[in-house]
Amino acid sequence: MTYKIGEKKDGKLIVEFEINADEWEAEVEKAYQKNKGKYKLDGFRQGKIPRKVIEKTYGEFVFYEDALNTVCDNSFFDLLEKEKDIQAVAYPEISVKKLDKTGVEFVATITVMPDVVLGKMEGLDVKQVEVTVEDSEVDAKLYDLQEKQARFVEVKDRPAKMGDLTNIDFVGSVNGVAFEGGTAKDYELELGSHSFINGFEEQVCGMEIDEQRDITVTFPEGYPQKDLAGKPANFAIKLLAIREKQVPAIDDKFAAEVSEFNTLEELKNSTKEKILADKQANAKKDFENNLIDAFVEKAEVEIPEVMVKSQIERAISEMEQSLMSQGLTYEIYLSYIGMTDAEFRDSRKDETRKQIKTSLVLSEFIKEQGLKVEESEVEAKIEELATQMKKKPEELKKTMKSSQRDVIENNILSEKVINLLKEKNNIK
Helix, strand or coil: CCCEEEEEECEEEEEEEEEEEHHHHHHHHHHHHHHHHCCCCCCEEEEECCCCHHHHHHHCCHHHHHHHHHHHHHHHHHHHHHHHCCCCCCEEEEEEEECCCEEEEEEEEEEEEEEEEEECCCCCCCCCCCCCCHHHHHHHHHHHHHHCCEEEEEEEECCCCCCCCCEEEEEEECCCCEEEEEEEEEEEEEECCCCCCCCCHHHCCCCCCCCCEEEECCCCCCCCCCCCCCCEEEEEEEEEEEEEEECCCHHHHHHHHHCCCCCCCHHHHHHHHHHHHHHHHHHHHHHHHHHHHHHHHHHHCCHHHHHHHHHHHHHHHHHHHHHCCCCHHHHHHHHHCCHHHHHHHHHCCCHHHHHHHHHHHHHHHHHHHHHCCHHHHHHHHHHHHHCCCCCHHHHHHHHHHHHHHHHHHHHHHHHHHHHHHHHHHHCC
C-alpha cells in the first residue's frame, strides 16, 4: 500500500491510496476464505466450493465489496499509525477511482481536528457575585427538617382534606371497560402530592371513611400509555382510612431532637452558615465557568459538523444505557418531553458545539502554556479524597480505576487553567 497526502483545505485532508495487484489479490482471497461457507451449489459441500466456481456463478466481483471494505479500513488506520500529525475526527469519505484485478486506487477525504486560534487571556469581563443568606432560606431548611419529623395520626371524625394520607380502593375504566394498571386495593395516597392525574386527589377530598364515590378525570394528551392519552376515565373509589399529618413545633426542643444543638438559635446559625457555604461554592463554580466561557468565546475555531453529530450520537447511546437501567427506553423518554428523535438531536447541537469548542480551546491553551500535572499533585489529591472518605491513601489507590485517576488529573489541569486566567485578569 502506498499513499500520497494532499493539502488540507476547509478542515479536510485528501489522501490518495494505491493497492497493488498482489496486495489486492491477497485481500480478495481472505474475503473468499471468510465468506465461502455462505454459498450453496449442487455437487459441492458447503464451505468447500472453489473460489473460481463461486466467481463464475455469482460474478468475478463477488468478493470485491468485502475485500474493499477491509482494504479501506486497514489503509486508513495504517495511515494514522504512521502519520501521527493527522488527527482524524471521523471515518473518511471514500471515493474509488480504480477497482480491478490489477489493484485498487481510492481517495479518502479525512475530516481532521480543526485549528484553534486562541484569543487574549487578558481583559476578560467576568463579574464575581457576592452571596447572602435571607432568613426565609433558613426558615425553608427548618421547615424541611420539620416535615421529616412529621407523623401521621389516624382520624375518623372528619372528611379527607389536602395534606392527609389516605388509603383507598379504586377501579378505573374507560368507556365502561377496566384498563390495565387502573385497579388497586388499600392504596396509600397523600392528598396534594400530585402523584395522580390532575383532578383525582381534589375529588377524594371531602370523602368520609367507608364512603364510595365515582370520579371522572381526563388523561393528559402526552400520557405514556397511548391508548389512554387524552381520554376521560371513571374511577370507582372507596375511602378506607384517613391519617392526619402532625408536625412538631420549631423550638428549642425541636432543635435538640434533630441536631447536636441545644437551642433553636444555635441551629439557625449553623443552618445559615451551611447555606452560605453552599451558595459561595456554587457562586465560585459559576464564576469559574463564566471565566472559561469568556476566554473560549474569544478563540476562533471551526467545528466540523461531523464532530457535532458524532458527539450527539455518543450522548444518546449513553442515555439509552442509563434509561435502560431505569426500565425505560429512548423512545419513551422522547414521548415524555414531546420531541421526535430529529428534534431532540437538533436541540442538542448548540450545546454540543459549545462543549467541543471549549474542549479544543482548553487543550490548545494547556499545550501553549506548557501546563502539566506532576505526580506529587495527583498524590496530594488522592490523600485529600482518602481523608474525605475516611480511608487510607493506599487503600483508595488499590480500588481506583484508571478513569478515576484521569478525572483527578483533568481537575488539576482545570484548576491550573482557571488560576492562570485569574492571575492574568487580576482576579482574587
